[in-house]
Structure formats: structure tokens, C-alpha cells
Amino acid sequence: MTALAPPWRSADARRTYAAGALWIAGSVAAFLVDEPHVAGWLRVRLDAPGLVLLAAAAVGGWNFFPKGLRAARTLRLDMNFLMTVAIVGAVLIGEPTEAAAIASLFSLAELLERAAVARARRSIEELVHLSPELATLVAPDGTESLVPSATLKHGNRVRVRPGQKIPIDGVVVDGASSVDEAAVTGESVPVPKQPGNTVFAATVNAEGYLEIEATTDAGQTTLDRIVRLVRTAEARRARVERFVDRFARVYTPAVTVTAALVMIVPPTLGLGTGLDWFTRGLTLLVVACPCALVIATPVTVVSAITSASRHGVLIKGGAHLESLGRACAMAFDKTGSLTWGKFRVTDVTAFDPETPEQVLRLAAAAEQRSEHPIARAIAATIPASRLPSVTHFHALPGRGVIAEIEGNEVRVGTPTLMPNAVGLEEASQLEREGKTVVLVAVAGTVAGIIAVEDTVRSEAPEVLRRLRQLGIHEFVMLTGDHERLARTVAERVGIARVQAGLLPEAKVDAVRDLAARHRRGVMMLGDGVNDAPALAAATVGIAMGAAGSPAAIETADVALMADDLEMLPYAVRVGRLARRLIQLNIALALGLKLVLAVGAVAGVVTLMIAVLFGDLGASLAVTLNAMRLARVQPEP
Numbered sequence: 167m168t169a170l171a172p173p174w175r176s177a178d179a180r181r182t183y184a185a186g187a188l189w190i191a192g193s194v195a196a197f198l199v200d201e202p203h204v205a206g207w208l209r210v211r212l213d214a215p216g217l218v219l220l221a222a223a224a225v226g227g228w229n230f231f232p233k234g235l236r237a238a239r240t241l242r243l244d245m246n247f248l249m250t251v252a253i254v255g256a257v258l259i260g261e262p263t264e265a266a267a268i269a270s271l272f273s274l275a276e277l278l279e280r281a282a283v284a285r286a287r288r289s290i291e292e293l294v295h296l297s298p299e300l301a302t303l304v305a306p307d308g309t310e311s312l313v314p315s316a317t318l319k320h321g322n323r324v325r326v327r328p329g330q331k332i333p334i335d336g337v338v339v340d341g342a343s344s345v346d347e348a349a350v351t352g353e354s355v356p357v358p359k360q361p362g363n364t365v366f367a368a369t370v371n372a373e374g375y376l377e378i379e380a381t382t383d384a385g386q387t388t389l390d391r392i393v394r395l396v397r398t399a400e401a402r403r404a405r406v407e408r409f410v411d412r413f414a415r416v417y418t419p420a421v422t423v424t425a426a427l428v429m430i431v432p433p434t435l436g437l438g439t440g441l442d443w444f445t446r447g448l449t450l451l452v453v454a455c456p457c458a459l460v461i462a463t464p465v466t467v468v469s470a471i472t473s474a475s476r477h478g479v480l481i482k483g484g485a486h487l488e489s490l491g492r493a494c495a496m497a498f499d500k501t502g503s504l505t506w507g508k509f510r511v512t513d514v515t516a517f518d519p520e521t522p523e524q525v526l527r528l529a530a531a532a533e534q535r536s537e538h539p540i541a542r543a544i545a546a547t548i549p550a551s552r553l554p555s556v557t558h559f560h561a562l563p564g565r566g567v568i569a570e571i572e573g574n575e576v577r578v579g580t581p582t583l584m585p586n587a588v589g590l591e592e593a594s595q596l597e598r599e600g601k602t603v604v605l606v607a608v609a610g611t612v613a614g615i616i617a618v619e620d621t622v623r624s625e626a627p628e629v630l631r632r633l634r635q636l637g638i639h640e641f642v643m644l645t646g647d648h649e650r651l652a653r654t655v656a657e658r659v660g661i662a663r664v665q666a667g668l669l670p671e672a673k674v675d676a677v678r679d680l681a682a683r684h685r686r687g688v689m690m691l692g693d694g695v696n697d698a699p700a701l702a703a704a705t706v707g708i709a710m711g712a713a714g715s716p717a718a719i720e721t722a723d724v725a726l727m728a729d730d731l732e733m734l735p736y737a738v739r740v741g742r743l744a745r746r747l748i749q750l751n752i753a754l755a756l757g758l759k760l761v762l763a764v765g766a767v768a769g770v771v772t773l774m775i776a777v778l779f780g781d782l783g784a785s786l787a788v789t790l791n792a793m794r795l796a797r798v799q800p801e802p
């Protein structure tokens with residue numbers, strides 16, 4: 167294959183056009199000359215129309231002959247071999263019109279398929295070019311220079327003026343603006359940015375001026391990662407695809423043998439003429455060509471993955487795409503998925519002799535190093551510069567943290583982490599108010615309570631409704647939070663089953679349980695950081711808000727770059743449609759072939775009909791279906 171030439175302008179394509187033109191010219195000429203070709207062994211009339219048609223067959227056939235002969239030599243009978251036999255055979259039986267038709271139409275079918283694949287590939291490559299070529303680098307002395315973005319290093323400072331694209335992932339150190347992050351998240355809602363906020367390469371700075379300190383080297387940005395993953399995703403093939411491959415390997419030789427038997431056996435038994443059966447055998451060979459079948463899945467998979475990546479949905483392989491299309495149960499992590507995961511400290515209670523200030527101060531210091539959203543809320547209540555130093559730190563996922571501060575052990579977390587049962591009364595009162603309670607123990611006794619509150623995503627009920635419409639019929643909410651709050655949230659979003667108070671390992675078991683009951687597969691939505699083990703246990707682990715978290719992009723099977731729950735039904739819809747189209751394509755290709763094959767042996771299907779329906783039709787269907795996938799949009 168001439169890999170990089172656009173399919174419509176490759177040498178194969180030129181041969182296809184030439185063959186088509188010759189075929190038409192030859193057919194018209196034959197019609198005008200009004201002299202039917204005399205059929206017979208090697209009796210193509212060498213008049214003008216006959217020669218033109220032979221030329222068409224030769225030119226179009228040249229797309230298959232070299233590869234076909236190589237296939238025959240190595241005994242790996244493939245479609246090129248089938249085509250070669252069909253075209254040469256048609257000439258041999260004195261049917262130059264058929265030979266020209268097969269050569270032209272098959273070339274055209276090939277071209278169509280290659281164009282579909284190339285189109286999908288090209289749109290991956292376009293992602294690469296979303297990044298700006300040049301960046302405005304600021305030297306330590308403040309002087310500006312224009313440098314290629316590809317040379318930027320971690321720690322470099324760059325300036326981005328209004329309307330310019332951001333050249334590298336980084337943190338805003340000066341200026342304020344809003345940024346269109348569509349290139350990474352698929353959402354073109356402007357996101358406000360000020361010092362301290364992260365920005366991504368290839369996103370577009372709107373009205374303000376921004377100075378950015380790079381947090382990655384060029385080539386390691388979030389966008390680069392997306393491109394790399396989409397490229398490798400193509401290589402990880404879907405299950406059906408492997409099936410079709412195995413199938414084709416047995417199928418082509420089997421068909422060749424059958425065709426040979428059709429050509430030889432009946433005439434030897436004295437049933438009809440050799441020429442008639444030779445033609446039927448030949449038609450069977452053409453019908454049998456599995457090309458539309460072989461191409462159907464990869465084209466669909468590539469189109470689906472690429473088009474999803476443009477909407478900020480990263481599907482890491484055909485197998486995951488397939489699972490998205492199959493799964494019928496879904497587990498949600500509560501925090502950060504069904505809720506925003508942005509906590510607010512609402513109450514601070516202290517037990518004698520501590521004061522609320524002291525409780526908050528110690529808790530904030532201890533939580534300084536934790537990634538947990540609750541920790542961030544608590545840590546954010548006091549500026550880092552006013553916090554005591556932490557000499558030892560230790561996180562217990564799903565429970566809390568233990569730290570050593572000013573010589574004392576400080577524990578912040580769930581009751582199970584506490585040395586004694588002080589404060590549980592107050593805690594359950596706060597829980598009844600729908601808050602999450604964090605206990606703080608200092609030097610072996612519970613010293614206070616911090617209540618934090620999260621907000622449920624308002625779009626969650628609608629999203630659940632859409633997922634139900636897509637055929638997902640069991641939902642479970644998994645959380646490490648307490649039962650009462652979990653139930654309130656679940657009720658609000660419309661989930662009936664809740665499993666609360668789960669440690670991370672218990673979430674894994676819960677997902678496995680669900681998977682055991684649903685053979686079609688289970689999806690799990692989480693943040694990809696805290697829930698990585700549970701995501702891995704699901705048939706498809708989906709991480710949301712992955713743009714800001716390289717770890718989440720790596721661990722999930724499907725990464726929703728935007729922190730937007732509405733991308734979930736979109737991702738599922740792409741999976742469902744892709745799976746349906748793959749099945750449809752395969753059923754169509756196989757069904758057509760079966761009908762045509764029977765017709766060929768019976769002698770009612772001509773070579774031309776076989777090519778038109780069996781292959782060109784199937785190729786067109788595959789190509790059009792792939793285009794349908796590219797048009798799926800997230801619902802507003």
C-alpha cells in the first residue's frame with residue numbers, strides 16, 4: 167500500500183479511474199458495434215471494443231495481480247488472489263465485459279475502504295497539529311523570544327496573548343483570562359484562569375493575557391498523551407475483529423477448494439458443460455471475497471475512537487469500545503462522579519481542652535499532603551504559611567490520614583480510624599444534615615469534628631435517565647462515605663442500590679460481584695485516582711475529569727477528559743452505535759455473500775451482480791456507516 171499518498175490520488179486510484187473509463191468506453195463501443203461477443207475458450211474477439219475491455223481488465227487488475235501472485239506463491243490465499251483468479255478467469259471464458267467490470271468495481275471498492283480508513287487516521291494526525299508551532303519564551307531577565315514550541319522545557323515561562331493558543335501544559339503565574347479547552351476536553355465553554363490554575367497545550371486563550379510556567383517538557387503534554395493513546399488504541403483490536411481474522415484464514419482456502427470442486431465435479435459427472443460450471447465456480451470465488459468483512463470492523467473502530475477523542479472522550483481500544491457497547495450495568499463512585507467532589511467546610515466542633523481553631527489548624531496541616539478532595543477542602547481553610555510543620559505523614563485510603571505534628575500524633579478521618587468513640591453523637595447529628603463528618607484525634611483522643619459538604623451534580627438525574635434509555639438497567643452507587651448521606655444522594659439522582667462505608671478493597675469486591683451477575687459487562691465511573699483498583703476490576707473503567715490527572719488517563723479504559731457527567735451517555739452511545747454497526751456490517755456482508763454464493767452455484771448470479779452487490783455494495787455500506795459514527799454528537 168502506498169501508505170502516505172492520499173487514497174484518491176495514489177497510483178492504485180489512477181489505475182481505478184483508467185480502468186473505469188476504459189470499461190465504460192469499451193461497453194459503449196461494444197453496444198454501438200452491436201456485435202455480441204462470442205463466448206468460448208480464449209475467444210474474446212480482438213475487435214476494438216474487445217481490446218478496450220481487455221485493457222480495462224488489465225489496468226484495473228494490476229491493482230491485484232502482483233499481490234495475488236505473491237499470495238498464491240506463499241499459499242496464503244487472500245482477496246488479491248481471488249480477484250486475480252476472477253479477472254483472468256473471466257477473460258479466459260470469453261467475457262471481457264465481466265472482466266473489465268470486476269476489475270473496475272473491485273478497485274473502486276478497495277479505494278473506498280482505504281479512503282474511509284485514511285480519513286479516520288487523518289483526523290488523529292490533525293489532533294497533533296492543534297498545538298501552536300511557536301511560543302513566546304520569557305528569559306529569566308524578562309526578555310522575550312519566539313521559539314519553536316517543541317523546544318519548551320519544564321520550568322520555562324511563556325507568554326500567551328489574547329487569541330493565541332497555549333503552547334505547553336503549565337500553571338498560570340501571572341494574568342487572568344478565560345480559556346477554551348475544547349482541544350483537550352471537547353467542551354468549548356470558556357474556563358476562567360488566574361494564577362495557580364493549570365492550563366493545557368493547544369487550548370485557546372480568549373480575551374486576557376497569561377504568563378505560564380511549563381509543568382512538562384514539550385512532547386509530554388496532555389494532548390501528546392491523548393494522541394499517543396488514540397494511536398495505540400487502533401492497534402488494540404476488538405474481539406470481533408480477531409474473530410473475523412481467524413475466520414478469513416480458514417474461509418478463503420475453503421472457498422477456493424469449493425469453487426474448484428464446482429468447476430470440476432459436475433462436468434466430470436456429465437452434468438452440463440465445462441464452461442458453464444467454470445463460470446459458476448468463478449462467480450462463487452468473486453462472491454466469496456471477504457474484503458468488506460475484513461475491513462468492516464477496523465474502519466468502524468477507528469472512526470469511533472477518533473471521533474470520540476475529538477469530543478474529549480478517550481477510548482483506549484476496540485475491545486473497550488465494544489464493552490461500552492455491551493455492558494448493561496454501571497457502578498458509580500459517589501464522590502467526584504455523582505457529586506462535584508468539591509467540598510466545603512461547614513462546621514468545626516472542638517472538645518475540651520481544644521479550640522475549634524486548634525482542631526482546624528492541626529487537621530489542615532495533616533491534610534496538606536493528601537490528594538483527597540476532603541483533604542483539599544480542609545487544607546484550604548488556612549494558608550500554608552501559617553501551618554505547623556508535619557514530621558511524619560501516612561495516608562490510609564478510604565479512611566483518612568495519620569500525621570505527626572509538633573510531636574503529637576494527629577489522626578483525621580472516619581470513626582474507624584479513631585482511637586476512641588468520643589464525638590459519635592455529634593457526628594450522627596451532622597450526618598443527618600447530609601454532611602460528611604471528619605473526626606480529628608490528637609495524641610490518642612478525639613479532639614474535634616469537622617463537617618464538610620459536597621454538592622450533587624445537577625445534571626446527574628438526567629444523565630441516569632439517558633443511560634437507562636441506552637439499555638443500562640442496573641445502577642449501583644459505591645462509596646466510602648456513610649450510609650445516610652449515600653442514600654440521600656442516591657435518591658436525588660435516581661439510583662436504587664447503595665453500598666456505603668466501603669474501603670477501596672470492598673469497592674473492588676462490589677464491582678466483581680456486579681460483574682459476576684452481568685455477563686454483558688459492568689462499567690465503573692470514578693475519578694481514576696482514588697478508585698483505580700475498582701476501575702480496573704470493572705469490564706470498562708471510566709475516569710472522569712481526566713484532563714488534569716495523567717494517572718487517571720493512564721489507568722482508565724475510557725477517559726472523559728472534561729469534568730462533565732454528560733459525556734458519559736455520549737461515550738456509551740458511541741460504543742452502542744459502533745457495536746451495532748460492526749454487527750450490522752458483518753451480518754450484511756455474510757448474509758449477502760451467502761445468498762449470492764448459493765445463486766452463483768445455481769447459475770442465476772452473474773459475475774457482475776456478484777461484484778456489484780457482494781463487494782461494492784458492502785464496501786459502500788461500511789464506509790457510510792463509518793461516517794455515521796463520526797456524526798454522533800454529545801447531547802446538549
Ligand code: ADP
Binds near residue numbers: 602644
Ligand atoms: P468515596 O467512596 O466517596 O469516593 P473515599 O473512599 O475516598 O470516598 O473515602 C471514604 C471516606 O473516608 C470519606 O468519606 C472520608 O470520610 C474518609 N476519608 C478518606 N480520605 C480522607 C482524608 N484524606 N481526610 C479525611 N477523611 C478521609
Ligand code: MG
Binds near residue numbers: 499501502693696
Ligand atoms: Mg472517591
